[in-house]
Amino acid sequence: MDTSQQHHGLWLIGITILLALLLSLVPMEGVSAWARPDWLLLVMFFWLLALPGQIGVVTCWFCGLLQDILYGAVLGQNAFAMAVIAYIVLVSYQRLRMFSLHKQAALVALLALFRILVDQWAQNINGVTQTHWLVFLPALTTCLLWFVIRPAIGWLQRMVVVF
Numbered sequence: 504m505d506t507s508q509q510h511h512g513l514w515l516i517g518i519t520i521l522l523a524l525l526l527s528l529v530p531m532e533g534v535s536a537w538a539r540p541d542w543l544l545l546v547m548f549f550w551l552l553a554l555p556g557q558i559g560v561v562t563c564w565f566c567g568l569l570q571d572i573l574y575g576a577v578l579g580q581n582a583f584a585m586a587v588i589a590y591i592v593l594v595s596y597q598r599l600r601m602f603s604l605h606k607q608a609a610l611v612a613l614l615a616l617f618r619i620l621v622d623q624w625a626q627n628i629n630g631v632t633q634t635h636w637l638v639f640l641p642a643l644t645t646c647l648l649w650f651v652i653r654p655a656i657g658w659l660q661r662m663v664v665v666f
Contacts, residue, residue, distance in 0.1 A: 515663050516558065519546045519656060520566055528573060537637040540644040541615050543570055545652045547585065548611055551592040552600055553660060563589035580625040584618045604650060612646035 523542035531539055543566060550558040567585030571578050591614070592599060599607065619638060626632060 512554075512660070512663055513557070515659060516550055516554070519550070519659075522546075524566070524569060524573060527570065534637070534640075537635075538640045538644045540648045541618060541641055543567075543581075543585070544588065544615055544618060544645060545611065545648060546656070547589065548592060548614065548649075549653060549656050551589055552596055552607075553657070555593055555596045558589075559593065560586050560589040576622070577625045577629060580621055581618070584621040588614050588617065604653065607653070608646045608649040611649045612642045615642040615645040 520543070523546040526542040527539070547558065547563050547566060551563070563585040564582045567582035568579070570576070570581040570585075574581070599610065602610070616639065619642060623633070623638065
């Protein structure tokens, strides 16, 4: 890959991450607010599998820190969760690439559950508790969205390499 294609690829990574952060800020009401998928997790999981040499633990930590700032969350909770997720994926990315789409979606659901549990833990430490079962709904929506996001970003990645 020549340098111009590499720069196009880096722009695509940046744009997808920015889009994921913006989608996570879209106002929602009612049950749809409870079911908000974890856009950043989906995008970072894709790039960690596709380009593990360019996206790593530090990039995921920084994106999680940006998410902490955007959400007004406890500083470091999303950064910590994203760094742990990046480490888990990077340690076994060669094996995870060989997983079927369904198995990858199941892993995405488990990683989303991990993020939810970290979020709940940080909120409990600060005295803010949500004991409603709907807090786990994003794991399901994130898992289901993986069936759309993986082919869509993969198609974009191939289009950038072609041009």
